[in-house]
Amino acid sequence: MYLTLILSSLLSVAPTENSSGYPPHLDAEVILQPSTGAISWRATLSTVESLQQHYDFPLHSGLTPQLESAGSLTQIRDASVVGSGATLDPQRPVSRRWWRVEFKDQESSPVILSASGVIQEQLTQVGSGAGRSFSATPGTIEEKGVFLGGATSWLPLQEETRFTFSLRVDLPAGWTAVSQGTREVVSSEADRSIVHWRSEKGKPQEEIFLIAARFHEYRKVTAQVEAQVYLRDDEPNLAAKYLEATLQYVEMYSKLIGPYPYSKFALVENFWESGYGMPSFTLLGPQVIRLPFIIRSSYPHEVLHNWWGNSVYVDYPSGNWCEGLTAYLADHLMKEGEGRGAEYRRDVLKKFGSYVQEGLDFPLRDFRSRHSGASEAVGYGKCLMLWHMIRLKVGEQAFKRGLQEFYSSFSFRSAAFKDIAESIGEVAGTDLVDWMKSWTERTGAPEFRLSVEAGEESSRIVIEQVQEQNPYRIRVPVHYQLTTSSLWLQEILEFTPGDDGVISRQISFEVEGSLAAVRVDPFFDVFRRLDRSETPPTIGDIFGASSQLIILPSLSPRLDAWRALAESWATDGDVRIVLDTELEEIPQDRSVWILGEPTMGIANGTLRKAILQKGSKSRKFELAYSSWKLPTMKPPYVEPRLDQFDHCGVQVERHPDDENLTIGLVRCYREAAIPGLARKLPHYGKYSYLLFEGDEPTNVAKGEWATGTSPLSWTAAGISVAAPEDAREPLARPGPVLDADRMISDVGWLADPQREGRGNGSEGLHQSTQWVADRFSEIGLQPGAPDGSFFDCWSEDELDDRLKKGVRLRNVIGVIPGNDPALSGQSVVVLAHVDHLGRGWPDVRAGNEGKIHPGADDNASGVAVMLETARMMAGTHRPARTVIFVATSAEEWALRGARRYIESMEQWPAKDAISVISIDAVGRLSQGRLLALGTGTATEWIHIARGIGFTTGVAATAVKDDPGGSDQVPFHELGVPGIQLTTGPHDDYHRPGDTADKVDTAGMVEVATWLREALLYLSDRTEPLTSTLVGAAGTKITTPTAGRRVFLGTIPDFADTGPGVRIEGVVKDSPAQAAGLREGDRLLSLDGTVIDDLRGYSNLLKQLEAGDTVLLVIERTGDTFEVNVVLRKR
Template sequence: MSKAQALNKLLIVVGLLFILLVSMQSHGQILHHKLNVELYPGLKMIKAQDTLTFPKDSPRKISFLLHKDLQVSVTSSDDSLILLHPATQKEPYAEYGLTLGNIDNKVSVQYFGVIFDPVLNDNSNGLIAPEGATLFGSTYWYPFFLGIQKSFEVTVQTPGDWMSLVQGQIASTVVEGSIRTSRFVEIYPQEEIYLVAGPFKSYQVDTPSGKKVQVLLRKDDPALAQNFLTLVPEYIKHFSQIIAPYPYSSFSVVENFWETGYGMPSFTLLGPTVLRLPFILNSSLPHEVLHNWWGNSVYVDYDKGNWCEGLTTYMADYWQQEKAGSERTYRMNTLLNYMDFVAGSPEKDFPLRQFRGRHNSSSQAVGYGKSMMLFHMLEFRFGKEAFHKSLQDFYTRNLFKKASFTDIQNSFESVNNQNLDGFFSQWLDRKGAPEIELGDVRIMKWHDGSTSTTYVLSQKQADLYDLNIPVIWTLESGAEIRQLARLSDKTQFYSLTSPSRPVKVSVDPDFHLFRRLYTEERPATLSSVLGASEVHYYFDPADASAKQFVDVWSQKTEGSDVLHYSGEPLDVPAKGSMVFVGDQQKFVSFMKSQLAEQNLQITDDTISIEGQKYNLKEVSTVLVARLKNHPQQTVVWVRWSPDNTPAEWASRLTHYGTFGVLVFKGRPVILKSTWPVLQSPLQRSL
């Protein structure tokens, strides 16, 4: 997630800019900063001189925002500064009014003060501390003019054993005595200026294209650095080939001193734990590299919807699943998340065009998941080559500009010579998802041996969609015939002529369409528990470990929590999910009954899953099942071995929402899966 999202949301709310500033943005004009910055980590202090060059014909009165604890003054002659709005408790900035007197449109200001927003729950607007400095646009560490892009030259002085990083090309770095001075230049329009600094250990390589890749760690770790130095150039090469050349001179992986996962222009800022998660290399890393095209060089017009996260998810995260041959499962899990976190709670749904940023699982299911499926449906419709050409057109037209879903639509229409108003409107401007139904199927055998089959498809929801639905027929001969059925009415009839008799029909079996899933299609997963309206915990309150687990999970779920203690019967609640915590025989008996049709055996000492046997004393396990007589509800049984701390393990489990079977040996997960789905209303044997 880009830090720009949080800043943009805040700025939309406050709306503090002078009306004349609008004229600067409307003409695409750029403000240039020439910043000289001194950082004093022990004092948590910054001292800076900023020479601002305004565009020609700029308004003479203009306002800017600056961190509330900074003292600012104008040093250029004929220019003046007044305090318009002092900071409030809810705002990290004050607003100043600037009057330009000089005809050359250059203004110099100087400012100094403490910047220290303490890290609370891994959140901070930015700070300078002995451990390091991390300054965002939302820190307001430089004069921030709302709604106007900027270029800059930034010179940063730090202690000699520190390194600093600003997006843009590093022009020079010099160490004299106890002071290091580094200069950065960015000529392309930027939305924010970021500055990070600290006592980093630096590792770097140069790519064949001349781009520098570096890793900045807070302690020496050559093996960890090498993982990133190996993969980042490959990701840059891949995205450069399918979109356009990489837009910056370098890319850096930077270790922050609290847990973050941000993508900035030309670098990603990762927390110390996040940085060392093994899956980061093939999930978050390509995602953050790709953000340099989507979000950090083609900017998001948030007022018109955030297209960036869905497109980045599709071209990075989904691409990694394609490489592993798991793309079908990824699409299914995307639909599962929507069903678990949104479809069951309609009040949480919203049109995709209204997505601004992720703030919980339901907003992620729409803003990332539904959006990702929109781009998949475009590629499925036009093919990979036309899909890439359309995005290349979108990128070229909107480089270093704000863009919207409408701009994406314009490029796809232009490249593919089609009117896509209906397609984009139905997926962007409506809540919900279509629900399709397979109706009557009739087969007629002809004298020449061929077969004619008629079948019916319907939409069950009130508002109709225009859908292209994949239908796969399996014939007696073993051959497959694939159709694409266009469904735009409530109910439509279709036909198939085949050389031999069909023995099976499957409607969208590979989940190419964003749609509601039937319960029978949905494997029971942790997300169905985490997204439940009520979560019923069953545990022994005298067991401190079990109580720790419940305390953590009850903070992670979105529904209300209901506690059931030992001695109470395991009655199925009227609604919501059940969570069994710990090793109790009644939990074992209940799960055996619910999973009787699956390949599961449990003894006093072992558990066997799909033929693989594990020692219960050596592994921690998670099993999720749908309740037999209440298939809309789920039950999960969690138990752990002595080498897993329940509270820490509980927190980690929330990252495994798409799985319903998990086995851990110590920290590592050694099995992650779901129980097989045994039937579907959209598949029929004939």
């Protein structure tokens, strides 16, 4: 569960200052006794309003105040009065009493009060709907921790007033406290801890928070902000990730909006699952913090709230603009940075259609906070789309400058939708107030229809608003393509009021020429109701349905667990729960959940048949060979094995009798997993199918069904067109943690002609290994060679006339030691070879003899990525097991450097490594894709690769086999699983053209990001990986050492799993190009021998000589043909 409940600025009216112009100030000394829930305090209030001769405040009923200054104190409201305090989020009310201080002789300041008592409000479930309920408390003091805020009424503060404060907090030894503002003093007195917090000058607050526990603290300071992390366990690696992310996001938003408004930002771990954003800190639950994707998805949302909501406050009577704007500039921005902005907006529109049913809609001006799926779809989703449409209306720069002007003008003031419209409109030179009003005061959403009157010389495109409500004021992008060009053109149609104030329902425009295709709003830039054909059926469709039925399996031995799940989903709305025996067929008037085992457990045979006919068979999501078969899997459906007893499957379909309704099947044998399904499924609303594993259960697969043809899409008969592409850049990007400039500089140094290609035995390679050792030392790695230095040296005998006998070689080894005694003797090994071909040995291409081979991609890029990753980890990471960085020599010479490491390393034996990662040729990502070769060497690697992509946003294509043949191969022979990271082959491979100017700098950042996440995971993983290698059983895996002597010129697709070898590219002026081979061709056989895979293809070529003519069987677009090719010398 992940919620964003902004507790710091949710007042029903705008807070005010007093007549003096200065906010009230509170000085409080607080003593906490968590073991008993007790609190006592003494508070001094100064600059108090004096006009009414009294000061009124609410206080928690567990506290009894006393007045220590002049005047009188009386209770003015009965203790039975309850309220939810400052927050408007769903919250169990807390009993409060209202008190009045009457001033003596018109003296109003200072007011000195004290109080003591117990505050222990229990956690309870609040909110409505299956997807919106969560645990919350208005405030509590207990052994697990302390949570006090405005809703607690724990201090004598007037409502609807902003104030400054100073807190001195007295806690048990080992405890610390967190609040907004600046921490001034931390000290110890006897068996107590003393912490001082003070609000920042000129930044009055709407409430005072106090969070306390036995925290482990971490911090990192820059010129902009002090990043802080407070965790309940000592987890420096987790803290380092959040410290790093905090600095990234603060810098990004400071550039986009304006200076960060506070001196610190802290991540604080709560003792229950929460997602609270307070001024200058966020309070997240223990599971939430450790979800791997949170740092990239929801954490920026929390940081951004310090601009929107926690410094620019919300004028709630006019509507909460804050959540939608924050979601747009955080959640949406991060997806847009991944190239998935249109997908995110589609999901927003889909959620509106799923949850905002008749009677649940309301205008944005009435939104205060989310408490249901419908309120979220309006207050977050519709509002988010409002900002997106304004951005497109005024342009990127005007939108950014308008936000900056708005922030500058309203910092620490309340603001309304109108104020934002005026700020952006003033910068853009247009009046946005009326336009904004038309969207904040209306309910509903437009629906569109496209019609095309196509002609040979001209055509007319017509867009019509077809919803029942009056037309909306809106701009609609129309993309179209003519038959004479593949270029997509765009026309913006603007529905605006005419002279009579009426908006026309229909707009059309004429196009000169013959139309090929039309796409209306293909990137979901317009807030509208989607047509059913534009989106697949999803889980959210059922949870958002106005009427639902949940069918229980009467024959299931897990019936009680299924009933508990159903009851947890039936707490809100029209939801019926029935046994299958009560039905003869699937109801036709409501959406339906059908619960049970994979074999359903449905007693009624007629009903069971109907379910199977109308359910999984149509989508091929079913049991196959006692395993789950997913739509993306190919026979035999066992890689990876998805056993029905270990996995729970969920799938939804359109109702066969009414496409506006949905049927969902939840199938699971594991009773222990069913409560987890009850909690988790409401948060997977955008998906059509899910697969979960284990008792937790953990999601291991998810997806959406393909959609149909949109009614807003038109294509001329007999014409096929490529979809238009959204080339927009995001409004901002987080700054890279990794230094791209330094990496490209490292590549440049290693690939410089002065290094002469770093050939084995050369002075250039000797210089390069010394240079790497110097970098290891600067980074702070410990020497890892057997003699205590960075160098492991050895000699090799002559294997070629080009090399002398006894050539000296050396690996460079640097270490980050492990901290867990049980694991520190094990290692994660990272390999990147420094050597290359020098002037063309041992793998020179004909005509390149004697020329310098710079080896920028192969493998200066790998060394640069390894160095930058080591830099980032050495200063912040304390791994459980040892991480070893090895810059090998003689990789190009039959992997001798890696073999030497295995033979000589005794302190951390290679056979005990959990895994190995070879970084080889990773500098051409812009021309290819990141490949993880050899993921089949351990059953976990496919899941690790998928998880890293989800966590970092950097996807690697997992390739089960290992056709790469780099330094990981000798480890495979030991039975140690591992992968090679590479961006794939290219025309310059092992050629003089592999120069530094062709290396993709941004791509290396992505590779290093992926590598670091892999190392963080592997170094802290407790269990070993499950090796699938034969070598693990003691049988050595032999690797052919003979190289190929011939050159064909095909660039293979390493990730392809089809028959033969798919060609990803063809080298210019090669035999393959001369024979007419091209990208996408598939090589099926060579001289009558079937090509099984890439390794078999390579072995066939090794048997041939230059000048041989071979017969290739090629498959191209479904057709098969033969071609003769004359091979050249390699």
